[in-house]
């Protein structure tokens with residue numbers, strides 16, 4: 352299936368979506384199209400002024416569909432606050448698009464918790480928000496999570512011995528690592544959902560090369576790489592609106608395959624109509640996926656797995672329980688309440704090879 356501007360999206364009325372970093376660039380156009388298709392969209396942005404301005408622009412085209420939610424992915428406390436507010440206000444989350452990102456700041460910067468900014472915002476912040484929103488996701492009928500990667504993942508390497516670029520900061524290497532981590536995360540999430548029966552569709556997408564604020568916010572609008580991209584723009588770059596389509600396809604395509612990765616279909620996947628993209632084999636390695644997941648759980652302090660089922664007291668004489676069926680009603684009167692052994696958790700149902708961090 353190939354979608355392009357003007358194509359008909361499925362009707363998203365009644366669905367709730369979150370798009371991180373939706374005040375500009377491809378996140379904005381993704382949120383706009385989801386809202387136009389009828390979804391209620393939360394624009395999860397760190398800057399209230401920019402976020403509210405984007406909400407107003409979207410609501411002018413799709414009245415009442417967009418709202419702002421404050422989220423700074425560079426601070427785990429803020430991520431917890433955002434997730435808490437969302438859970439208070441909503442029952443289910445149908446679509447989570449982990450789009451926000453920062454690229455190649457010239458000097459090494461860190462998050463509130465001291466992680467290298469690109470690894471911390473692009474990957475760890477999104478790992479944490481996904482973990483905290485897993486319950487609302489699993490309350491939706493057909494939940495989807497989309498991680499935004501990049502063609503830069505191809506040159507990426509997960510440097511487990513120096514994930515935070517403490518020994519040496521190479522800004523492009525750190526960006527490539529964060530974008531490879533996002534693709535690995537998408538594929539590992541699908542593996543875990545399949546193994547544990549979580550019912551998630553986990554997907555990834557990249558925009559090719561799109562004209563957004565990414566250069567200005569990172570290496571600088573006058574950096575050599577930004578100038579080079581501007582020079583080759585007519586051949587290698589597309590608009591931010593066009594760059595959003597692989598994300599929109601991942602979020603809505605009725606025939607999306609579990610773990611699919613979308614990107615532009617043109618030369619080197621830089622531009623063009625959205626289609627299936629190529630993930631490098633290193634992104635598909637399940638051992639690396641499992642290890643990165645363990646590390647992310649450790650660094651965020653949050654296990655990404657379904658919450659244990661609540662304990663439920665049962666009565667021996669309750670015919671709806673196995674004990675009740677076998678024993679039948681007790682003529683001596685109701686039996687005392689008994690507490691069952693702790694309910695089996697979703698994680699207990701995972702094969703040992705997937706039961707990490709327990």
Ligand SMILES: NC(=O)c1ccc[n+]([C@@H]2O[C@H](COP(=O)([O-])OP(=O)(O)OC[C@H]3O[C@@H](n4cnc5c(N)ncnc54)[C@H](OP(=O)(O)O)[C@@H]3O)[C@@H](O)[C@H]2O)c1
Nearest residue numbers: 372375376377423424425450451452501560561563564565
């Ligand atoms: N443009 C491309 O050619 C390209 C290519 C490959 C992949 N990508 C990926 O596409 C995604 C979107 O980027 P874009 O190109 O649309 O660039 P953009 O216009 O700069 O948008 C990035 C968004 O992320 C937000 N953000 C940055 N740090 C944040 C934080 N700590 N907490 C919350 N939000 C934060 C920004 O908010 P502020 O406005 O407040 O800074 C902005 O809304 C990124 O993940 C990027 O890696 C882009």
